[in-house]
Amino acid sequence: MNLTDQFKHIFEPELLKELQEKATHVLAKEGDIILNIGQTVRVMPIVLSGTIKISRIDQNGHELLLYYVSSKESCAMTFTCCMEQFPSEVKATAEDDVAFLSIPISTMDEWMMKYPSWKSFVMKTIRARFNELLKSIDQLAFQKLDERLIHYLNEKSKATGSSLINLSHEQIANEMASSREVISRLLKKLENDKKVLLYRHQIKLLKAL
Amino acid sequence: MNLTDQFKHIFEPELLKELQEKATHVLAKEGDIILNIGQTVRVMPIVLSGTIKISRIDQNGHELLLYYVSSKESCAMTFTCCMEQFPSEVKATAEDDVAFLSIPISTMDEWMMKYPSWKSFVMKTIRARFNELLKSIDQLAFQKLDERLIHYLNEKSKATGSSLINLSHEQIANEMASSREVISRLLKKLENDKKVLLYRHQIKLLKAL
DNA sequence: TTGGCACTGTGACTAATGTCACTGTTAAGT
């Protein structure tokens, strides 16, 4: 699908034209770090295909998955940091192979004035990301690990569009800032409860989940 | 201090004039709920004096303090919800007596186009609030309760501008989504470590904290 | 085909947090 088709329901024709002209196409391979914590944000990404993982890393290197940026979406934090040339507080990794548009700050800023559809897109993005962060906070503050794990599996499944998750228990533990053994045990419990099936390096989510 | 003086370093003269004309002055008494979860956001607040507490409430009524909005600041979530007339995801309470300006959506939107200083203010606010939420997430994901408590006390002290905190252990436990006994014990430990002094309904933070 | 390695499963233990029960203390109001 070409760029114009993909965004014609979101942006007005004029903006689509400018998007064609001024946005750079970028490709990233699975696992590539698109933006690391501390790096200055210089462009705003809009995902065309694939998924970008946004996560937080603490001083000891422990990771916590925050949310995914999927097709036709952007990342609000990139956006606000970018507008003022601040360093990023989060890490962006290519969850799979990703194609995205890269929009320079000045252009983006200009469009805010010129195109209502752009302003609306930006506002929607910011609101959506606030809500993602609030969801993370809810999980951490009010939910136990087993519920967080279920939520994690569902989000992962949504992001990849498949009920089959290809991850080791250790990778899951890392993204949830927990430990391998605990995740193993909780997954086993989920399997006993007929909510998942466990294979080597693979988890099948069942309808009961 | 009058409005113009208070904001003259942030906003351009034209905007100051409009602010005088179009913003409504609102007063809230300590403890007043300024905006509850689920209520539609219709105005954007800018605090003149006092402090607004922004918190998240789960389905069981458990609270978690997110951050404070102090003088000359605003709340980004109010802002983004407001722009699209969405219900609020957070609760805003007057931490003490608060005076704030209330700006209608349409005006605020118009200013985004017209005044660079306004746009910059809004962007700064959004970025600041993202960072507050990330700090909360860090605390919850990576820190133990004792460190979270220290952080909480310091934030409270900063918000009130005093090293004397007038709160019961139960109130603290509520705002941290923990339990009274645990907070009591941790506070006692802090007292033994000469980091605080405990009185009835009052905690004195020492330099060692 | 087999040796090694990443992955998984699990028991035993520790640490952190939450819950229950009960006590003593303080402050505020009548």
Next chain:
DNA sequence: ACTTAACAGTGACATTAGTCACAGTGCCAA
């Protein structure tokens, strides 16, 4: 001054999560 209710302290215990140790399993590469 006395009553009462909110506040604070603490022991005992339960639950949750993290850590350590080790065993078994499957898969890939030499």
